Amino acid sequence: MQERQLVSAIGIEIDFARRLQHDLQRPLRFIEMPWNQLIPALLGNQIDIIMSGMTITRLRSMRVAFSDPYMDSGLSVLIRNDLGAADQTPEQALSGSLRLGVTRGTTAATFVSQVYRSGQIFPYLSNSDGVADLVQSRIDAFVTDAPIVAWFASAHDGTLRPLIRPLLTQEQLGWGFRPQDEDLRATANASLANWKAEGFVERTIRHWIPLYKAR
Secondary structure (H helix, E strand, O other): OOOEEOOOOOOHHHHHHHHHHHHHOOOOOOEEOOHHHHHHHHHOOOOOOEEEEEEOOOOHHHOOEEOOOOEEEOEEEEEEOOOOOOOOOHHHHHOOOOEEEEEOOOHHHHHHHHHOOOOEEEEEOOHHHHHHHHHOOOOOEEEEEHHHHHHHHHHOEOOEEEEOOOOOOOEEEEEEEOOOOHHHHHHHHHHHHHHHHHOHHHHHHHHHOOOOOEO
């Protein structure tokens, strides 16, 4: 299984993980791996929690026990700045003939495979891989969760443009646990509830993605 320990990671989930470590008083280690390996790694006891902006779905809930949702989200499109009208919607972008990237195993990959018939679909192991090809003009657009679209658009301002509204889908994000780890999930949910009450979740999300609100 491909994995890499993260030494200097930043982002919403990193901030949440550090705060959860403080609440749980347990050692913390960040492991980066391809998206489609996250659930197998969790169920195989190689990681203890999936904190990776995972959408809560019925099918995933058959294998993974999710936390309470911490953020409302949905799919949107990241497109090269030289393509399409500045005011086009995500749906309008998908009506054209594009070389479209998605990350394997995600709700974006499922959605695009069901609705997109106009162009080519390119699957990637990670969002970063897909966006790298988008920057290099190997694909024309990339579909993923709106917060991720906003994040990469800010990192490549002038090259990539986010098509956020209206969202292609309505989703909720949560953390994944092994079904038998009921105590860990309950403790994490209690922490999450406290963070929401004190405004930590809202502040963290707005710090990283000003366009978005916490759940």
